[in-house]
Amino acid sequence: MRHRALVLALLLAGAPLAAGCSILVAGELDGKSSPGSEDAGADAVDGADGDAVDADVIDAPSETEDAEADVPVEASDASDEGDAGDATGCQACPLDCCQGECTNLLTDSQNCGTCGNVCPAGRACVSGGCAGGFRSMSEAGAPEPRLRACAVWTGSELFVWGGVGNQGDLLNSGGAYDPLSDTWRTVGAIGAPAVREEPSCVAMGDDVFVWGGVDIASNTLVQGGAIWSSKDNSWRTVSETDAPVPRRWPTVVWTGEKVLLWGGEKLDAANEKSGALYDPVHDTWQAMSTTSSPDKGKRLAFAWTGTLLYVFGGRDNPG
Known part of the structure; x- marks a missing residue:
């Protein structure tokens, strides 16, 4: 018994097949493909009017006479689909x-x-x-004008906080500026440190450590501080247990694990020769050794290398 394979080929009159087109072959097969036939042919009618063409019927030998099944076989190559994405x-x-x-x-x-x-x-x-x-920064949503504030870069925003306002009033407000969008957002006030000028600030990755400063109204140095979270726009208080004595203009750096605070100036302008390390994970302070430390502790030039703190110059007592 012989089975027939039906070959359908759509040809446009006078036009060759376009590259990447596929031919659909459908036939009565016995469960596996028959050997290729050498006598395949096709008679196409005039397709200029858009009518479907007639299909030739090709007799193909079969190895078995038992089972018959209509199995559609697509001759499209998987690479044809990939070609479409090339464009x-x-x-x-x-x-x-x-x-x-x-x-x-x-x-x-x-x-x-x-x-x-x-x-x-x-x-x-x-x-x-x-x-x-x-270039100018947007003033929409910016903090009120001030002086003697602190400012640090968090890696994505400019953090500005504290200082003295136009009327001479101390501030405990601030803002965070995004240069990519040229926009400001207000730094949260809940849990923020008390008002002060000249606070010490340092970025700890996305967070900002704020500590110390001066209260000009009472002519005192301000103790204590807090850490601002840029993600949550919230504050958490820094422990005062074993914290260094209040001071202004200390050297402050972030080591990657701890805040290093050294030197500065006392309220009477005397040299402050002491320091401490703050651990934000455990909220603890550890005093630094003063052995072989610099004689001049205030208004130092300094630089942090990632492992070492270099200090240079500075002022001694008095003034």
């Missing part, structure tokens, strides 16, 4: 690919020089670098 996304991109999209790292302000490097608002990407120079 979109990054596969057909002559420039650079970032997050699955074609871009130009020399001019794209969202991917300037490298993927994901976003230029601040108002700055163009020029030759793979964000344009330099001064």
Whole structure:
């Protein structure tokens, strides 16, 4: 008994098959493909009017006579589907690919020089670098004008806090500025340290350590401080147990694990030659040794290398 395989081929009159097109072969098979036939042919009718063409019927030998099954077989190659994606996304991109999209790292302000490097608002990407120079910051939502505030960079925002207002009033308010969007948000007031000018601030990753300062109204040095969380916009108080004595203008750095606070000036302008390490995980202070420490502790020039603190110059008593 012989079985027949039906070959359907749609041809446009006078036009060859386009690359990537597939031919659908359907037939009565006995469970597996028959050997290829050499006598296949096709008679196509005029397709100019859009009518379907007639299909030739090809007799194909079968090895078994028992089972018959209509099994559709697609001749489309999996690679044909992949070819369709070459025209979109990054596969057909002559420039650079970032997050699955074609871009130009020399001019794209969202991917300037490298993927994901976003230029601040108002700055163009020029030759793979964000344009330099001064530009104005938005004043919408900005903190009220002040002096003698502290300011630090958290890695994504500029944190500004404390100081003295226009009317000479001490402040315990602040703001956080995002240069990418050129926007301000108000730093939370609940749990914030008491009002003060010249507070000491240092960024601890996303958080900010605020400590000490001066209360000009009572002419006293301010004790204590708090840590601001940029993620939660909230404060938590820093322990005063074993904390260093109050001072102004100390050297303050973040070691990656602890806050190092050294030197500064007493209220009478005398040199403060002491310091301590603060552990934010356990909320504890540890006094630093003064053995072989610098004689001058106030208004020092300093730099933190990541493992060492360098201090230079400074002033001694008096003044």
